[in-house]
Each structure stands twice: as C-alpha cells, then as structure tokens.
Amino acid sequence: DGGITQSPKYLFRKEGQNVTLSCEQNLNHDAMYWYRQDPGQGLRLIYYSQIVNDFQKGDIAEGYSVSREKKESFPLTVTSAQKNPTAFYLCASKSSGGSDTQYFGPGTRLTVL
C-alpha cells in the first residue's frame, strides 16, 4: 500500500447523508484517482486529477464530488444523489512519468444503512 493512506477503513452512513472519504499520499505524485469496486465488476473510475486544482470525471462520476486543493490530498464526497453507494472505494496515485506505475491505498468500505 506504500505511502497512500485512506481513512476510515470502514464507514457507515444513513441514507440521505453525504460522507467524505479521505485519501492522502506522501509520494509526491502529481496524479490521483478514485475507483469504486463492486463484486464481479472490477474497478470503475469515478474521478481523477492530474494536477492540483484540476480534476476530470471518470465513467461513474454521478453522485460523487472531489477536490484537489493540495498535491497530497484528494478527498471524495459521496452525496445523497448516489443511488447505490455501498461499495469498496480505492484511491490511487501516480507520478507524471508516462510509464510509471499507479499505486493504491488500502481502501475504504462504505456501507449505507
């Protein structure tokens, strides 16, 4: 899992509440990514950021929001508009080299009660 931390490890939320997942990296990586993992569906991209103060939508951005105010941090907010938020959320980062590897954090499991 390297220098990428995600907190909390487990998160429970009531329907209708927004919740923010934390992702911090100390690898001096420029790019950061959020993926969602559901059983049998692999990893799907939610949002990514290639540089501070800039981010792009991924394949399943609806109901999610992000910010990138600092290089080290890329928090993900799961809003009440996300219809099925229960999933395992993975954050990743990568340096700017074209062939460089994307490294992952340990993940946050979100359960909506």
Added chain:
Amino acid sequence: AQSVAQPEDQVNVAEGNPLTVKCTYSVSGNPYLFWYVQYPNRGLQFLLKYITGDNLVKGSYGFEAEFNKSQTSFHLKKPSALVSDSALYFCAVRVPSGNTPLVFGKGTRLSVIA
C-alpha cells in the same frame, strides 16, 4: 476506447502446478499493460508491467507475463503455484499518454488447492 477482458472469473490449480491467468486487451496504439493482485479487504498490489522491449516480463513473487501483440494478450503465469497465491488478480491497460487512468478487467479469482 480502451478495454480489458479477463475471460475466466475463477481459476483453480493444485499447489505446485503451473498457473495461467488470462488477459486480452483492446487499445489504439501501443499499450502499457499491468497486473495487480488483491487480497481480501485490501488495496491492489502491483505485480508487474509491460511498457516496451522484451515480451516476457518478470515481476514480484515469481510471477511473469508474456506480451503477445498479434493476439493482443498479456497472460499472467507462474511455474509453481503456492496456496498463498490465492487472491483476486486484475489486468489493466492504458495508452502511453501522460496520466491517463488505468482501465481494469473484472478480475479473476485464483484458488490454489493444497
């Protein structure tokens, strides 16, 4: 558009036997290809990657993968499986352009039986 297919949801192999986890890809141009492994309730761990050069790539824990451009495949292999290799394996691809995100296959669950 980029895509990855892992045709097997589950692979079972006896301990000590060779293992293969299959991956095919579709991408415009030359691909960067990756394999990751995931243990239960953990993040993904990088195993190996193909960027250019030798088609046979060696990685962590004795794993290797062979890039086959004509068959657009990047199968993961290990000569002798261990029970501890049991996990979920993901193949991923991206184009060699800046920080384009990886596109992942759906994963293959490997079970190594003692």
